[in-house]
Amino acid sequence: MIESCVMKVEFRVRSYELDSLGHVNNAVYMNYFEHARISFFRELGFGLRAYIEAGNAMVLAESQVKFRRPAFMDDLIRVETVLRIEKIRLLFEQTIYRDSEVIATGLNTIVTLDARGRPCAPPAELVERLAG
Amino acid sequence: MIESCVMKVEFRVRSYELDSLGHVNNAVYMNYFEHARISFFRELGFGLRAYIEAGNAMVLAESQVKFRRPAFMDDLIRVETVLRIEKIRLLFEQTIYRDSEVIATGLNTIVTLDARGRPCAPPAELVERLAG
Protein backbone atom coordinates (compact mmCIF):
# COMPACT_ATOMS: atom_id res chain seq x y z
CA MET A 1 0.00 0.00 0.00
CA ILE A 2 1.33 3.39 -1.04
CA GLU A 3 0.03 6.68 0.28
CA SER A 4 0.64 10.13 -1.15
CA CYS A 5 1.17 13.45 0.57
CA VAL A 6 -1.72 15.87 0.72
CA MET A 7 -2.19 17.87 -2.49
CA LYS A 8 -4.17 21.11 -2.34
CA VAL A 9 -6.01 22.96 -5.08
CA GLU A 10 -7.87 26.21 -4.56
CA PHE A 11 -10.55 28.01 -6.59
CA ARG A 12 -13.65 30.15 -6.25
CA VAL A 13 -17.25 29.00 -6.53
CA ARG A 14 -18.66 30.25 -9.84
CA SER A 15 -22.12 31.73 -10.30
CA TYR A 16 -23.39 29.01 -12.62
CA GLU A 17 -22.60 26.28 -10.09
CA LEU A 18 -25.38 27.39 -7.73
CA ASP A 19 -28.84 25.86 -7.43
CA SER A 20 -32.07 27.72 -6.74
CA LEU A 21 -31.28 27.91 -3.01
CA GLY A 22 -28.05 29.75 -3.84
CA HIS A 23 -25.97 26.74 -2.74
CA VAL A 24 -23.44 24.86 -4.84
CA ASN A 25 -25.46 22.02 -6.40
CA ASN A 26 -24.54 18.56 -5.15
CA ALA A 27 -23.44 17.29 -8.58
CA VAL A 28 -20.89 20.11 -8.78
CA TYR A 29 -18.98 18.56 -5.87
CA MET A 30 -18.31 15.59 -8.13
CA ASN A 31 -16.83 18.06 -10.64
CA TYR A 32 -14.70 19.60 -7.87
CA PHE A 33 -13.41 16.19 -6.80
CA GLU A 34 -12.59 15.26 -10.40
CA HIS A 35 -10.88 18.61 -10.97
CA ALA A 36 -8.76 18.02 -7.85
CA ARG A 37 -7.78 14.52 -8.98
CA ILE A 38 -6.65 15.81 -12.36
CA SER A 39 -4.70 18.60 -10.63
CA PHE A 40 -3.18 15.95 -8.37
CA PHE A 41 -1.85 14.04 -11.38
CA ARG A 42 -0.55 17.22 -13.02
CA GLU A 43 1.29 18.31 -9.86
CA LEU A 44 2.75 14.84 -9.44
CA GLY A 45 3.99 14.97 -13.03
CA PHE A 46 2.03 11.88 -14.03
CA GLY A 47 1.14 11.94 -17.74
CA LEU A 48 -2.57 11.20 -17.66
CA ARG A 49 -3.15 12.30 -21.25
CA ALA A 50 -0.46 9.99 -22.61
CA TYR A 51 -1.84 7.16 -20.47
CA ILE A 52 -5.30 7.62 -21.97
CA GLU A 53 -4.02 8.11 -25.51
CA ALA A 54 -2.26 4.75 -25.17
CA GLY A 55 -5.74 3.24 -24.90
CA ASN A 56 -6.01 2.90 -21.13
CA ALA A 57 -8.73 4.42 -19.01
CA MET A 58 -9.34 5.50 -15.44
CA VAL A 59 -12.93 5.26 -14.40
CA LEU A 60 -14.71 6.18 -11.20
CA ALA A 61 -16.06 3.01 -9.61
CA GLU A 62 -17.46 4.32 -6.34
CA SER A 63 -18.09 7.58 -4.50
CA GLN A 64 -19.00 8.16 -0.89
CA VAL A 65 -19.75 11.81 -0.32
CA LYS A 66 -20.83 13.59 2.84
CA PHE A 67 -22.22 17.08 2.40
CA ARG A 68 -21.49 19.00 5.63
CA ARG A 69 -22.24 22.66 4.93
CA PRO A 70 -23.46 24.66 1.94
CA ALA A 71 -20.99 26.57 -0.22
CA PHE A 72 -21.95 29.91 -1.73
CA MET A 73 -21.13 32.22 -4.63
CA ASP A 74 -17.53 33.51 -4.63
CA ASP A 75 -16.51 31.24 -1.73
CA LEU A 76 -12.83 30.42 -1.86
CA ILE A 77 -12.75 26.62 -1.87
CA ARG A 78 -9.80 24.35 -1.15
CA VAL A 79 -9.78 20.66 -2.01
CA GLU A 80 -7.24 18.49 -0.22
CA THR A 81 -6.51 15.12 -1.78
CA VAL A 82 -4.66 12.05 -0.54
CA LEU A 83 -4.18 9.05 -2.82
CA ARG A 84 -3.75 5.53 -1.52
CA ILE A 85 -3.12 2.67 -3.92
CA GLU A 86 -4.49 -0.71 -2.91
CA LYS A 87 -3.82 -3.42 -5.46
CA ILE A 88 -5.85 -2.36 -8.49
CA ARG A 89 -7.74 0.48 -6.87
CA LEU A 90 -6.83 4.13 -6.48
CA LEU A 91 -8.50 5.48 -3.34
CA PHE A 92 -8.79 9.24 -3.32
CA GLU A 93 -9.63 10.71 0.08
CA GLN A 94 -10.80 14.21 -0.68
CA THR A 95 -11.96 17.01 1.60
CA ILE A 96 -13.43 20.33 0.52
CA TYR A 97 -12.73 23.26 2.83
CA ARG A 98 -13.72 26.90 3.09
CA ASP A 99 -10.95 28.22 5.34
CA SER A 100 -10.93 25.70 8.19
CA GLU A 101 -14.55 24.59 7.73
CA VAL A 102 -15.21 21.22 6.15
CA ILE A 103 -17.78 21.65 3.35
CA ALA A 104 -17.78 18.08 2.09
CA THR A 105 -15.77 14.88 2.15
CA GLY A 106 -15.46 12.32 -0.60
CA LEU A 107 -13.95 8.85 -0.80
CA ASN A 108 -13.61 8.26 -4.51
CA THR A 109 -12.42 4.94 -5.91
CA ILE A 110 -10.84 4.83 -9.34
CA VAL A 111 -10.07 1.66 -11.26
CA THR A 112 -7.64 1.48 -14.14
CA LEU A 113 -8.56 -0.33 -17.33
CA ASP A 114 -6.30 -1.62 -20.06
CA ALA A 115 -6.86 -1.16 -23.79
CA ARG A 116 -9.38 -4.03 -23.78
CA GLY A 117 -11.38 -2.43 -21.01
CA ARG A 118 -10.30 -4.93 -18.35
CA PRO A 119 -9.22 -3.88 -14.83
CA CYS A 120 -5.42 -3.74 -14.61
CA ALA A 121 -2.65 -2.68 -12.28
CA PRO A 122 -2.19 1.07 -11.78
CA PRO A 123 0.35 2.57 -14.17
CA ALA A 124 3.94 1.92 -13.08
CA GLU A 125 4.82 5.57 -13.74
CA LEU A 126 2.21 6.67 -11.20
CA VAL A 127 3.39 4.21 -8.56
CA GLU A 128 7.00 5.32 -9.02
CA ARG A 129 6.20 8.98 -8.73
CA LEU A 130 4.19 8.38 -5.57
CA ALA A 131 6.98 6.34 -4.03
CA GLY A 132 9.67 8.78 -5.20
CA MET B 1 -40.12 3.21 9.54
CA ILE B 2 -42.11 3.76 6.37
CA GLU B 3 -41.16 2.41 2.97
CA SER B 4 -42.53 3.46 -0.40
CA CYS B 5 -43.27 1.42 -3.48
CA VAL B 6 -40.82 1.54 -6.36
CA MET B 7 -41.23 4.63 -8.55
CA LYS B 8 -39.80 4.55 -12.07
CA VAL B 9 -38.78 7.39 -14.33
CA GLU B 10 -37.39 6.94 -17.83
CA PHE B 11 -35.42 9.22 -20.14
CA ARG B 12 -32.69 9.20 -22.76
CA VAL B 13 -29.04 10.15 -22.27
CA ARG B 14 -28.44 13.53 -23.89
CA SER B 15 -25.39 14.43 -25.96
CA TYR B 16 -24.12 17.14 -23.62
CA GLU B 17 -24.02 14.72 -20.69
CA LEU B 18 -21.09 12.76 -22.14
CA ASP B 19 -17.44 13.12 -21.20
CA SER B 20 -14.49 12.82 -23.55
CA LEU B 21 -14.66 9.01 -23.41
CA GLY B 22 -18.23 9.16 -24.73
CA HIS B 23 -19.57 7.99 -21.35
CA VAL B 24 -22.08 9.79 -19.17
CA ASN B 25 -19.94 11.87 -16.79
CA ASN B 26 -20.07 10.77 -13.16
CA ALA B 27 -21.51 14.07 -11.92
CA VAL B 28 -24.48 13.64 -14.26
CA TYR B 29 -25.59 10.59 -12.26
CA MET B 30 -26.14 12.93 -9.34
CA ASN B 31 -28.40 14.98 -11.62
CA TYR B 32 -30.25 11.81 -12.65
CA PHE B 33 -30.78 10.79 -9.02
CA GLU B 34 -32.04 14.28 -8.15
CA HIS B 35 -34.35 14.31 -11.17
CA ALA B 36 -35.78 10.94 -10.09
CA ARG B 37 -36.36 12.17 -6.52
CA ILE B 38 -38.24 15.22 -7.77
CA SER B 39 -40.29 12.98 -10.10
CA PHE B 40 -40.97 10.72 -7.12
CA PHE B 41 -42.47 13.61 -5.17
CA ARG B 42 -44.52 14.77 -8.16
CA GLU B 43 -45.94 11.29 -8.75
CA LEU B 44 -46.75 10.89 -5.05
CA GLY B 45 -48.58 14.21 -5.17
CA PHE B 46 -46.35 15.77 -2.51
CA GLY B 47 -46.15 19.55 -2.89
CA LEU B 48 -42.40 20.14 -2.81
CA ARG B 49 -42.61 23.67 -4.16
CA ALA B 50 -45.11 24.77 -1.49
CA TYR B 51 -42.94 23.10 1.17
CA ILE B 52 -39.91 25.10 0.05
CA GLU B 53 -41.84 28.33 -0.40
CA ALA B 54 -42.95 27.97 3.23
CA GLY B 55 -39.28 28.36 4.14
CA ASN B 56 -38.32 24.74 4.60
CA ALA B 57 -35.56 22.97 2.75
CA MET B 58 -34.53 19.47 1.76
CA VAL B 59 -30.81 19.03 1.44
CA LEU B 60 -28.68 16.11 0.39
CA ALA B 61 -26.58 15.00 3.35
CA GLU B 62 -24.87 11.91 1.97
CA SER B 63 -24.47 9.94 -1.24
CA GLN B 64 -23.06 6.49 -1.79
CA VAL B 65 -22.82 5.78 -5.48
CA LYS B 66 -21.52 2.70 -7.27
CA PHE B 67 -20.80 3.08 -10.95
CA ARG B 68 -21.27 -0.35 -12.55
CA ARG B 69 -21.24 0.17 -16.31
CA PRO B 70 -20.87 3.14 -18.63
CA ALA B 71 -23.95 4.73 -20.21
CA PHE B 72 -23.81 6.11 -23.73
CA MET B 73 -25.48 8.64 -26.01
CA ASP B 74 -29.17 7.98 -26.64
CA ASP B 75 -29.30 5.13 -24.12
CA LEU B 76 -32.78 4.73 -22.69
CA ILE B 77 -32.24 5.02 -18.93
CA ARG B 78 -34.65 4.03 -16.15
CA VAL B 79 -34.21 5.16 -12.56
CA GLU B 80 -36.03 3.15 -9.91
CA THR B 81 -36.47 4.82 -6.55
CA VAL B 82 -37.58 3.55 -3.15
CA LEU B 83 -37.94 5.94 -0.23
CA ARG B 84 -37.58 4.87 3.37
CA ILE B 85 -38.15 7.37 6.18
CA GLU B 86 -36.12 6.84 9.33
CA LYS B 87 -36.80 9.46 11.98
CA ILE B 88 -35.50 12.68 10.45
CA ARG B 89 -33.84 11.17 7.40
CA LEU B 90 -35.22 10.36 3.97
CA LEU B 91 -33.27 7.43 2.54
CA PHE B 92 -33.59 7.16 -1.23
CA GLU B 93 -32.43 3.84 -2.64
CA GLN B 94 -31.98 4.49 -6.33
CA THR B 95 -30.91 2.22 -9.16
CA ILE B 96 -30.19 3.27 -12.73
CA TYR B 97 -30.94 0.67 -15.38
CA ARG B 98 -30.51 0.26 -19.13
CA ASP B 99 -33.05 -2.48 -19.83
CA SER B 100 -32.17 -5.10 -17.22
CA GLU B 101 -28.55 -3.99 -16.76
CA VAL B 102 -27.63 -2.06 -13.63
CA ILE B 103 -25.68 1.06 -14.63
CA ALA B 104 -25.32 2.60 -11.18
CA THR B 105 -26.77 2.45 -7.69
CA GLY B 106 -27.12 5.31 -5.25
CA LEU B 107 -28.08 5.53 -1.61
CA ASN B 108 -28.94 9.18 -1.15
CA THR B 109 -29.82 10.62 2.25
CA ILE B 110 -31.91 13.77 2.47
CA VAL B 111 -32.49 15.76 5.64
CA THR B 112 -35.32 18.22 6.06
CA LEU B 113 -34.67 21.66 7.54
CA ASP B 114 -37.15 24.08 9.07
CA ALA B 115 -37.31 27.80 8.31
CA ARG B 116 -34.41 28.43 10.70
CA GLY B 117 -32.24 25.88 8.92
CA ARG B 118 -32.43 23.30 11.70
CA PRO B 119 -33.05 19.59 11.03
CA CYS B 120 -36.70 18.76 11.55
CA ALA B 121 -39.17 15.91 11.09
CA PRO B 122 -40.12 15.06 7.51
CA PRO B 123 -43.25 16.89 6.35
CA ALA B 124 -46.45 15.30 7.66
CA GLU B 125 -48.00 15.52 4.20
CA LEU B 126 -45.21 13.36 2.81
CA VAL B 127 -45.51 10.76 5.56
CA GLU B 128 -49.28 10.55 5.07
CA ARG B 129 -49.02 10.11 1.33
CA LEU B 130 -46.43 7.36 1.73
CA ALA B 131 -48.57 5.55 4.31
CA GLY B 132 -51.78 6.08 2.30
Place this chain on the structure above:
Amino acid sequence: MIESCVMKVEFRVRSYELDSLGHVNNAVYMNYFEHARISFFRELGFGLRAYIEAGNAMVLAESQVKFRRPAFMDDLIRVETVLRIEKIRLLFEQTIYRDSEVIATGLNTIVTLDARGRPCAPPAELVERLAG
Protein backbone atom coordinates in the same frame (compact mmCIF):
# COMPACT_ATOMS: atom_id res chain seq x y z
CA MET C 1 -31.45 25.74 -50.48
CA ILE C 2 -33.40 23.03 -48.70
CA GLU C 3 -35.72 23.64 -45.78
CA SER C 4 -37.13 21.07 -43.41
CA CYS C 5 -40.52 20.87 -41.75
CA VAL C 6 -40.85 21.90 -38.13
CA MET C 7 -39.72 19.23 -35.68
CA LYS C 8 -40.94 19.43 -32.08
CA VAL C 9 -39.45 17.98 -28.93
CA GLU C 10 -40.95 18.37 -25.49
CA PHE C 11 -39.54 17.94 -21.98
CA ARG C 12 -39.73 19.34 -18.46
CA VAL C 13 -37.25 21.73 -16.84
CA ARG C 14 -35.22 19.79 -14.29
CA SER C 15 -34.30 21.06 -10.83
CA TYR C 16 -30.55 21.10 -11.43
CA GLU C 17 -30.92 23.36 -14.46
CA LEU C 18 -31.92 26.36 -12.35
CA ASP C 19 -29.69 29.21 -11.23
CA SER C 20 -29.85 31.03 -7.91
CA LEU C 21 -32.79 33.15 -9.12
CA GLY C 22 -34.77 29.96 -9.76
CA HIS C 23 -34.58 30.52 -13.53
CA VAL C 24 -33.14 28.11 -16.09
CA ASN C 25 -29.50 29.19 -16.46
CA ASN C 26 -28.62 30.71 -19.82
CA ALA C 27 -26.05 28.00 -20.68
CA VAL C 28 -28.76 25.35 -20.31
CA TYR C 29 -30.59 26.81 -23.33
CA MET C 30 -27.56 25.80 -25.39
CA ASN C 31 -28.05 22.27 -24.05
CA TYR C 32 -31.75 22.41 -24.96
CA PHE C 33 -30.95 23.56 -28.50
CA GLU C 34 -28.36 20.79 -28.91
CA HIS C 35 -30.77 18.19 -27.51
CA ALA C 36 -33.41 19.34 -30.04
CA ARG C 37 -30.94 19.14 -32.94
CA ILE C 38 -29.99 15.58 -32.00
CA SER C 39 -33.67 14.68 -31.68
CA PHE C 40 -34.22 16.27 -35.09
CA PHE C 41 -31.65 13.95 -36.65
CA ARG C 42 -33.07 10.91 -34.88
CA GLU C 43 -36.62 11.67 -36.02
CA LEU C 44 -35.43 12.26 -39.58
CA GLY C 45 -33.67 8.89 -39.49
CA PHE C 46 -30.27 10.41 -40.17
CA GLY C 47 -27.46 8.29 -38.71
CA LEU C 48 -25.45 10.86 -36.79
CA ARG C 49 -23.49 8.28 -34.83
CA ALA C 50 -22.34 6.45 -37.98
CA TYR C 51 -21.43 9.79 -39.56
CA ILE C 52 -19.21 10.67 -36.60
CA GLU C 53 -17.73 7.18 -36.31
CA ALA C 54 -16.67 7.50 -39.96
CA GLY C 55 -14.42 10.34 -38.81
CA ASN C 56 -16.58 13.31 -39.71
CA ALA C 57 -17.72 15.96 -37.31
CA MET C 58 -20.49 18.52 -36.93
CA VAL C 59 -19.47 21.54 -34.95
CA LEU C 60 -21.37 24.60 -33.83
CA ALA C 61 -19.91 27.66 -35.57
CA GLU C 62 -22.25 30.39 -34.42
CA SER C 63 -25.18 30.98 -32.09
CA GLN C 64 -27.52 33.93 -31.88
CA VAL C 65 -29.80 33.54 -28.88
CA LYS C 66 -32.51 35.86 -27.58
CA PHE C 67 -33.74 35.20 -24.08
CA ARG C 68 -37.36 36.42 -23.90
CA ARG C 69 -38.80 35.13 -20.64
CA PRO C 70 -37.50 33.05 -17.74
CA ALA C 71 -38.33 29.35 -17.51
CA PHE C 72 -38.93 27.70 -14.15
CA MET C 73 -38.79 24.37 -12.38
CA ASP C 74 -41.14 21.72 -13.85
CA ASP C 75 -42.13 23.96 -16.79
CA LEU C 76 -43.14 21.89 -19.79
CA ILE C 77 -40.86 23.14 -22.56
CA ARG C 78 -41.23 22.62 -26.29
CA VAL C 79 -38.42 23.25 -28.77
CA GLU C 80 -39.40 23.72 -32.39
CA THR C 81 -36.64 23.31 -34.95
CA VAL C 82 -36.39 24.09 -38.65
CA LEU C 83 -33.26 23.20 -40.60
CA ARG C 84 -32.17 25.06 -43.71
CA ILE C 85 -29.10 23.92 -45.63
CA GLU C 86 -27.11 26.63 -47.40
CA LYS C 87 -24.07 25.32 -49.21
CA ILE C 88 -21.82 24.04 -46.42
CA ARG C 89 -23.81 25.38 -43.50
CA LEU C 90 -26.69 23.87 -41.56
CA LEU C 91 -28.85 26.68 -40.20
CA PHE C 92 -31.04 25.58 -37.31
CA GLU C 93 -33.82 28.03 -36.46
CA GLN C 94 -34.94 27.01 -33.01
CA THR C 95 -37.65 28.40 -30.75
CA ILE C 96 -38.30 27.39 -27.17
CA TYR C 97 -41.92 27.62 -26.02
CA ARG C 98 -43.89 27.18 -22.83
CA ASP C 99 -47.39 26.65 -24.23
CA SER C 100 -47.75 29.54 -26.68
CA GLU C 101 -45.19 31.80 -24.96
CA VAL C 102 -41.79 32.21 -26.59
CA ILE C 103 -39.09 31.63 -23.97
CA ALA C 104 -36.07 31.95 -26.24
CA THR C 105 -35.05 31.85 -29.87
CA GLY C 106 -31.80 30.57 -31.30
CA LEU C 107 -30.24 30.68 -34.74
CA ASN C 108 -27.55 28.01 -34.56
CA THR C 109 -25.12 27.42 -37.42
CA ILE C 110 -23.46 24.03 -37.77
CA VAL C 111 -20.60 23.26 -40.13
CA THR C 112 -19.66 19.78 -41.22
CA LEU C 113 -16.02 18.68 -41.19
CA ASP C 114 -14.42 15.79 -43.01
CA ALA C 115 -11.99 13.31 -41.46
CA ARG C 116 -9.15 15.82 -41.85
CA GLY C 117 -11.08 18.49 -40.00
CA ARG C 118 -11.79 20.58 -43.10
CA PRO C 119 -15.23 22.06 -43.86
CA CYS C 120 -17.11 19.87 -46.31
CA ALA C 121 -20.52 19.48 -47.91
CA PRO C 122 -23.34 18.28 -45.64
CA PRO C 123 -23.77 14.50 -45.71
CA ALA C 124 -25.66 13.32 -48.78
CA GLU C 125 -27.82 11.07 -46.60
CA LEU C 126 -29.04 14.10 -44.66
CA VAL C 127 -29.81 16.10 -47.80
CA GLU C 128 -31.75 13.19 -49.28
CA ARG C 129 -33.82 12.66 -46.18
CA LEU C 130 -34.67 16.35 -46.00
CA ALA C 131 -35.66 16.43 -49.67
CA GLY C 132 -37.56 13.13 -49.43
Place this chain on the structure above:
Amino acid sequence: MIESCVMKVEFRVRSYELDSLGHVNNAVYMNYFEHARISFFRELGFGLRAYIEAGNAMVLAESQVKFRRPAFMDDLIRVETVLRIEKIRLLFEQTIYRDSEVIATGLNTIVTLDARGRPCAPPAELVERLAG
Protein backbone atom coordinates in the same frame (compact mmCIF):
# COMPACT_ATOMS: atom_id res chain seq x y z
CA MET D 1 -22.16 55.96 -23.74
CA ILE D 2 -19.55 54.72 -21.32
CA GLU D 3 -16.90 52.16 -22.18
CA SER D 4 -14.72 50.22 -19.78
CA CYS D 5 -11.11 49.17 -20.06
CA VAL D 6 -10.35 45.57 -20.96
CA MET D 7 -10.59 43.21 -18.00
CA LYS D 8 -8.83 39.83 -18.21
CA VAL D 9 -9.51 36.61 -16.36
CA GLU D 10 -7.52 33.42 -16.83
CA PHE D 11 -8.23 29.78 -15.97
CA ARG D 12 -7.69 26.24 -17.22
CA VAL D 13 -10.19 24.06 -19.05
CA ARG D 14 -11.44 21.38 -16.67
CA SER D 15 -11.94 17.73 -17.58
CA TYR D 16 -15.71 17.71 -17.00
CA GLU D 17 -16.22 20.58 -19.45
CA LEU D 18 -15.36 18.43 -22.47
CA ASP D 19 -17.79 16.75 -24.83
CA SER D 20 -17.34 13.37 -26.48
CA LEU D 21 -15.03 14.86 -29.13
CA GLY D 22 -12.69 16.06 -26.37
CA HIS D 23 -13.63 19.69 -27.07
CA VAL D 24 -15.07 22.16 -24.59
CA ASN D 25 -18.85 21.85 -25.06
CA ASN D 26 -20.52 24.90 -26.57
CA ALA D 27 -22.73 25.56 -23.52
CA VAL D 28 -19.62 25.83 -21.35
CA TYR D 29 -18.60 28.98 -23.25
CA MET D 30 -21.73 30.60 -21.86
CA ASN D 31 -20.45 29.65 -18.39
CA TYR D 32 -17.03 31.12 -19.20
CA PHE D 33 -18.59 34.39 -20.39
CA GLU D 34 -20.74 34.59 -17.24
CA HIS D 35 -17.75 33.82 -15.03
CA ALA D 36 -15.79 36.62 -16.74
CA ARG D 37 -18.64 39.11 -16.26
CA ILE D 38 -18.85 38.31 -12.56
CA SER D 39 -15.06 38.65 -12.28
CA PHE D 40 -15.36 41.98 -14.12
CA PHE D 41 -17.75 43.31 -11.48
CA ARG D 42 -15.59 42.02 -8.63
CA GLU D 43 -12.45 43.64 -10.05
CA LEU D 44 -14.31 46.90 -10.62
CA GLY D 45 -15.46 46.82 -7.00
CA PHE D 46 -19.13 46.82 -7.95
CA GLY D 47 -21.29 45.13 -5.29
CA LEU D 48 -23.33 42.71 -7.36
CA ARG D 49 -24.49 40.66 -4.40
CA ALA D 50 -25.84 43.73 -2.56
CA TYR D 51 -27.52 44.88 -5.78
CA ILE D 52 -29.33 41.55 -6.11
CA GLU D 53 -30.16 41.29 -2.41
CA ALA D 54 -31.86 44.70 -2.74
CA GLY D 55 -34.30 42.98 -5.08
CA ASN D 56 -32.81 43.97 -8.43
CA ALA D 57 -31.72 41.56 -11.11
CA MET D 58 -29.39 41.44 -14.08
CA VAL D 59 -30.53 39.08 -16.79
CA LEU D 60 -28.99 38.02 -20.06
CA ALA D 61 -31.19 39.26 -22.90
CA GLU D 62 -29.14 38.28 -25.93
CA SER D 63 -25.98 36.39 -26.90
CA GLN D 64 -24.15 36.33 -30.20
CA VAL D 65 -21.37 33.78 -30.03
CA LYS D 66 -18.88 32.76 -32.70
CA PHE D 67 -16.98 29.55 -32.09
CA ARG D 68 -13.62 29.85 -33.89
CA ARG D 69 -11.46 26.98 -32.70
CA PRO D 70 -11.90 24.09 -30.29
CA ALA D 71 -10.48 24.28 -26.77
CA PHE D 72 -9.05 21.20 -25.08
CA MET D 73 -8.36 19.72 -21.67
CA ASP D 74 -5.91 21.74 -19.55
CA ASP D 75 -5.80 24.62 -22.07
CA LEU D 76 -5.00 27.89 -20.37
CA ILE D 77 -7.88 30.15 -21.36
CA ARG D 78 -8.07 33.95 -21.10
CA VAL D 79 -11.33 35.86 -21.38
CA GLU D 80 -11.06 39.55 -22.18
CA THR D 81 -14.12 41.65 -21.45
CA VAL D 82 -15.11 45.20 -22.37
CA LEU D 83 -18.34 46.70 -21.06
CA ARG D 84 -20.23 49.43 -22.87
CA ILE D 85 -23.35 50.94 -21.31
CA GLU D 86 -26.01 52.13 -23.76
CA LYS D 87 -29.06 53.57 -22.02
CA ILE D 88 -30.57 50.57 -20.23
CA ARG D 89 -28.36 47.88 -21.74
CA LEU D 90 -25.00 46.54 -20.64
CA LEU D 91 -23.11 45.33 -23.71
CA PHE D 92 -20.33 42.91 -22.85
CA GLU D 93 -17.87 42.33 -25.69
CA GLN D 94 -16.02 39.18 -24.70
CA THR D 95 -13.23 37.28 -26.41
CA ILE D 96 -11.83 33.93 -25.35
CA TYR D 97 -8.15 33.38 -26.13
CA ARG D 98 -5.62 30.58 -25.87
CA ASP D 99 -2.36 32.55 -26.01
CA SER D 100 -2.88 34.79 -29.04
CA GLU D 101 -5.44 32.53 -30.73
CA VAL D 102 -9.10 33.54 -30.65
CA ILE D 103 -11.19 30.58 -29.49
CA ALA D 104 -14.57 32.31 -29.39
CA THR D 105 -16.16 35.73 -29.32
CA GLY D 106 -19.36 36.72 -27.58
CA LEU D 107 -21.49 39.85 -27.59
CA ASN D 108 -23.63 39.45 -24.51
CA THR D 109 -26.38 41.93 -23.65
CA ILE D 110 -27.52 42.27 -20.07
CA VAL D 111 -30.58 44.22 -18.94
CA THR D 112 -31.12 45.41 -15.39
CA LEU D 113 -34.47 44.90 -13.69
CA ASP D 114 -35.88 46.68 -10.65
CA ALA D 115 -37.56 44.96 -7.71
CA ARG D 116 -40.82 44.69 -9.71
CA GLY D 117 -39.03 42.98 -12.59
CA ARG D 118 -39.24 45.97 -14.94
CA PRO D 119 -36.25 47.14 -17.02
CA CYS D 120 -34.49 50.02 -15.31
CA ALA D 121 -31.37 52.17 -15.62
CA PRO D 122 -28.06 50.46 -14.80
CA PRO D 123 -27.05 50.90 -11.17
CA ALA D 124 -25.55 54.36 -10.48
CA GLU D 125 -22.72 52.73 -8.52
CA LEU D 126 -21.69 50.77 -11.61
CA VAL D 127 -21.79 53.82 -13.88
CA GLU D 128 -19.69 55.84 -11.43
CA ARG D 129 -17.06 53.14 -11.10
CA LEU D 130 -16.79 52.80 -14.87
CA ALA D 131 -16.45 56.56 -15.30
CA GLY D 132 -14.04 56.90 -12.35
